[in-house]
Amino acid sequence: MAALAWLLIPLLAAVGAAIWGSWAGRHRTTGDVSELAGYARFREAMEKEHSS
Template sequence: MASLAWLLIPLFAAIGAAIWGSWAARDRTQGDISELAGYARFREAMGNGQGHGSADQVRAKAEANSASDAV
């Protein structure tokens, strides 16, 4: 009887692995459309990162603006 128990352990492990594998491989494309649309809106709002210059250029522009505001 003990040998039967030792044979059932791998059987249950294989069944559990099959269930987990089928769950992990499920089709999850249902929510991707709304997420991609949100990402497209984000990129549009951020201007695709073009034309903003480097961090040094942005800092210099901010300092120039603050200096002109102080006068």
């Protein structure tokens, strides 16, 4: 029974690592479009102020 417990520890660690890896590697694309648009507006405003 003790040997089974020692075999379950690495198995549970591998399952936990797989779950964490899938969570860490997920695609996070929400908000990028609005942030890029805001950055473009910021650059345009800085160019207008600099050229005047």
